[in-house]
Amino acid sequence: MLSTSQIKTTLSDSEVLDFCKKGYLIYPATVAPEINRRVVDYVNEMVQVRPELRAPRRSGEIEFHLPLLEEEWFVENVLFDRRAAGAVRSLLGQDFTLPIIISDHRVETPLPRPGSWHRDGNYVHNKQLNYLEVFYHPEDVPSEIGPTAILPGSHHLASGPVGHYGSLKGTITLDPSVAPAGSIFIMSYNLGHRRTASTSRGQRHLFRYNYWRTTPPVRDWVVEPNFDFRTADYEFFDRPTTRPATRDCNDAAEMFFLAERKAPSVRGDGRSMLAQPAQGPRWRRAGFSRSQHGPTHLAST
Ligand SMILES: O=C(O)CCC(=O)C(=O)O
Ligand SMILES: [Fe+2]
Numbered sequence: 001m002l003s004t005s006q007i008k009t010t011l012s013d014s015e016v017l018d019f020c021k022k023g024y025l026i027y028p029a030t031v032a033p034e035i036n037r038r039v040v041d042y043v044n045e046m047v048q049v050r051p052e053l054r055a056p057r058r059s060g061e062i063e064f065h066l067p068l069l070e071e072e073w074f075v076e077n078v079l080f081d082r083r084a085a086g087a088v089r090s091l092l093g094q095d096f097t098l099p100i101i102i103s104d105h106r107v108e109t110p111l112p113r114p115g116s117w118h119r120d121g122n123y124v125h126n127k128q129l130n131y132l133e134v135f136y137h138p139e140d141v142p143s144e145i146g147p148t149a150i151l152p153g154s155h156h157l158a159s160g161p162v163g164h165y166g167s168l169k170g171t172i173t174l175d176p177s178v179a180p181a182g183s184i185f186i187m188s189y190n191l192g193h194r195r196t197a198s199t200s201r202g203q204r205h206l207f208r209y210n211y212w213r214t215t216p217p218v219r220d221w222v223v224e225p226n227f228d229f230r231t232a233d234y235e236f237f238d239r240p241t242t243r244p245a246t247r248d249c250n251d252a253a254e255m256f257f258l259a260e261r262k263a264p265s266v267r268g269d270g271r272s273m274l275a276q277p278a279q280g281p282r283w284r285r286a287g288f289s290r291s292q293h294g295p296t297h298l299a300s301t
Contacts, residue, residue, distance in 0.1 A: 010222065016256065023191040061105070083184075133209075
């Protein structure tokens, strides 16, 4: 039986920081075509023979909760996909849990109205990297079938009603140019996303599941020998928001520091420890003075 404790960490410091800035990672076409086909055949059969797996959603759409944890071929090739599971291991630490629910957000198209912008994190909105949400596409989802759209960097925005927003600048759409069949998309539980409108007759599959942390955060991903917390680049230029750059920068740094358990205090003058966007020399980005060396001076909360 496979266990998550066997999974090797794959992400480096820079890649973990990049996740903290953007809120997602994508592994295009990482699952083999024969497994993708098997998944689609499996779900199409299950929805016929096990109608009780239908689960209505608040939006009125239907998803299917599938007993895929019992299918070793699925666990081995999708949940334990080397790249995706290695990234989950890097972000959530040793002994992360496997998903409890694996659902196919399977819709009959066309659906001319797009879904509403939302986040799935049940309004648990903080910078701790304790949960991840994953989307897996066993088939291409071309624009006429309504791929998912995500807003990079939006995991740092305060939660609140966003369902009424329309097109947003900076959106990435998980169409085949970004997420061809077999792609696994890993995101912060707080990343904003929605289904886009579809225009053609067809059927769209979107598998969704979550992983979560069971051990305290620690920097046990791939440590880069020359990675310097003082000069690392905490800025994300393509950020879609109109917030001051300092806010996004500080949020990314805070999330990163919490994940490596050297979180600076965010109380009182602890704010001076948080990252700043490029203003003058690069060493100032993380708010450190020239005389401070390495991350060890960061006060744990
Ligand atoms: O259908 C989509 O593209 C998005 C689905 C979604 O938001 C979800 O399943 O949480
Ligand atoms: Fe969602």
